[in-house]
Amino acid sequence: MKKKYSYILPTLLALAVALGIFIGGKLHFNDTPEKLFSTNSKKDKLNRLIDYIDYEYVDEINTDSIVDVTVNNILGKLDPHSVYIPKHEMEAVSENMKGDFVGIGIRFNMFRDTVTVVRTIKDGPSYKKGLRAGDKILLADNDTLFGRRIPNSNLVERLKGKAGTKVKLRVYRKSEERTFEVTIKRDVVPIKSVDANFMLTNDLGYLKINRFAESTFKEFKSALLSLQKQGAKKLVLDLRDNPGGYLGIAEKMADEFLKDGKLILFTKNKKGNIKKAYATSRGSFEDNPIYVLINERSASASEIIAGALQDNDIGTIVGRRSFGKGLVQREMDLGDGSAVRLTVSRYYTPTGRSIQKSYEKGHKDYYQKFMERYSSGELISVDSIKVADSLKFTTPKGKVVYGGGGIIPDIFVPIGTLDEERIESLDSSGYFSDFVFRFLEQDRSRFLNYPKHEFIEEYRVDDIIFERFIDYLLNRNLKLDFYGNEEKIKTYIKANIAEQLYSPNLGVQLKSGQDQMLNKILDLDTEVMQIMDEALIQSKD
Template identity: 75%
Template sequence: MKKKYQYILPTVLAMVLAIGIFIGGKLHFNDSPEKLFSTNSKKDKLNRLIDYIDYEYVDEVDTDSIVDVTVNNILGKLDPHSVYIPRSEMKEISESMKGDFVGIGISFYKFRDTITVIRPIKNGPSHRRGIKPGDRILMADGDTLFGKRIPNSEIVDRLKGKAGSRVKLTVYRKTEDRIFDVTVRRGKVPIKSVESYYMLTDDMGYIKINRFAESTFSEFLAALQKLKIRGADKLVLDLRDNPGGYLGIAEQLADEFLEEGKLILYTENKKGNIKKAYATDKGNFEDRPVYVLINERSASASEIIAGALQDNDIGTIVGRRSFGKGLVQREMDLGDGSAVRLTVSRYYTPTGRSIQKSYENGHQEDYYQEFINRYHSGELISVDSIKVADSLKFKTPKGKIVYGGGGIIPDVFVPIGSNQEEAIESMDDTYEFFSFFIFEHLEKDRTRYSHLSKSEFLEEFRVDDILFEQFIDFMLNRKVKLDFYAQEKKIKAYLKANLAEQLFSPNLSAQIKGEHDAMLKKVLELDSIASAAMPIEGPLLD
């Protein structure tokens, strides 16, 4: 079908006309090909305008960029989730959603103009060839990789390649003060969506998922199996800050907690066609306590899982009201390497509620900045400030009241932290100050922690005042103002967690941070006072 279009459409117009023609074909509209390709004044107008600019305009113009702007403007009139993906971004987005890419398998910083390995991915191509944390990669197949002017994207491109291809690396190892060459065979490198997992208590496991990619379900099952072997009979599923992903993956994951025949969700398109998804007999964690953590940045597939469990009276949803995305997109190829994700249906939770928040104003900025409005309204601090509509009230099979419109309201509310606490979170997640500081700290002497095993580090190591004061100096040099001493306990915990990640694993880091996590503390409190015969009653809004 793509070739057919290429014969009919000039390349430069493909993206513009694809909005009206190509998408229609992909969505299997009932119109005949003759009808789709018949004369259309709106399409002719776009055709002619681009041609006029291409052939008659006084200056040379990149008409491809004009088409990109046109496509974005068209989609901007629809909804905030119908988006255009230019060819330049498709590869990275596709890799992220697929769950792997082909490379040499390292995480690195560009430290003082040089690629320095933070940690080779375990059992990955570089790890198998003996690359160690702290190694500097100076050259790849004779091409220089150090220097201020080389962007990270170019470095990554040089290290990536076809599966099975070889790349000769020139490496400087500071601990041995020597330069050597090593040849690495490129291979598949996973992009983990199960960010971390560990045992929260003797019988409760914890799994953090950061998005729903192709590999997420298999990653989840692998993590769950390991936790069950360690004795997990309860589970905390952390979906905070998870923006979503594939609908089918969310359905598979929800199925793990729901009995066969339970409705997970249903979708409806503009023609009124309804498609329902039911749980199968494949669940591995049915009839066991599960706590789902959500916040204001949990969206889409995250909300599908939270809504499916809540509406089926399964588990306990803990946290704050979720983002509020109840629309389903389909990605469609535009024929030149770019694509469009077009909203094709709405989804509804088992009780029949839509949790899509309003986008009447049509402004992307207003839509995505609603977090600020929630903060100023007080709803991130108090459950009583959450605005609900009686017209959007629904009941679960056991009589629990739930609401549609604008996200999933949790069964148990946990307020956002103080400004100081949130600043520390931001320093860690968004700006990576902790990670940069710890990396530079390790660079001074990577042998100082070599005598500690993972268990010894977790149980015995404490961040001393010297390291704490050095971190304060590091932050002050970057003009960051914070009452560091008032937050000393949490800052020291985050310093230890970042040490754990760079020395050992993300799982150990998450475990250390978890000891200072308000939502996890709430889960432990709920679990300590609850029993199987006394489920958490909700909701808090009535």
């Protein structure tokens, strides 16, 4: 997604600032509508309507909210991905896409009405000052943070601030039964795009990316280099559940796998202008096997990479059909702190296919079609995927690929059972994490000197913890076949303990053994190695 400024729309939201006051002072409200609207300008009509409401309407009205509704209604007539970002949401959206924020660098829970540290971000301000998981923050600059219900958003505001400013915290450490004060200087804290990177086998690396922010490519390169140093000659690039982000970041990442001169994608705007993006000679993984994991929630930039590799006959796409977003947005400032992300072009994969699904019947139908994948059987069988012959394309090596609604993988992996998907959902929704946090809070001392390698090899989630987790879910009216999925549940409990004690990376690594797609890749990789070995033996004979 390219971030530029518009010369067309900023006037639309100037309604909420000085323009209304300025025009209001100039207008004579006894003028006739014919005189006021003589220019017949669409923008002028909107501006004047807001002024009429501001100065003449019988009741006090928040015209800012009217403007927000108006803008959303206008965008609602366009495609589903042209969206309005209100001023109060811009900071969070910008932080997410930039890939960092200014704060003290902790992840916390509100536990028994007290801010409790779940984990400090490595090398962040709190990490450097010695804060630990389990520490309870009682005061921040004499503001009480315990004993009352405070919204998380308010707590975040009190702990965040400008870079270089300081906040004095009063902290209670249960493990040492002491209270102490620490002053922390706020600093830039990264929002990680790379969830995990580790070795699956001696030569097969794994790298999972959750979005395409400004910082993503730098993180990706660092993780890839680390895997190569560990012996990775093959790579699994996990783009499942990745909603996308900046187009340019996706182009740079695809360049790592494509040889110089290969087409990555091209875009076409309203005027028919075409812009092509080609790979360069800078790629560091061009001649190595790569597997790309996608699912029904992989969108936008994730689909650009999958499509670029598939259309260039590079690597193997594994999983389920992707979301189907082939539109490019540009962020445009509206002058009052808000912005609009407006679709400015479509993108096409190297063979010329658009993977954007139809939105002609409106937004509701657009998202309903996505939900229909669950009922149509598409997520269970590749044969249930409906494709049109008119959208058939052929890669340079003769492989048939299709446009119109997502990237269809080379190797299909069906969705898990209903209970398996429920477990995944419970994990992504934070139930495992919350249970583990409460479990650790009972007695963190048992894990204080637990070496990571011993935890990986020796620690087992026993039946007592398992039963406690069942009670935890039942008390929240959540049910599934617990005993039929005992192994997976115990694995996820252990993985969440590992995440909170050691790192998110280790948590993902421990879950990998229960991952159907990863197991499929390991089987594929083994088959390829066997074929290569047989070919080598035959050549010697």
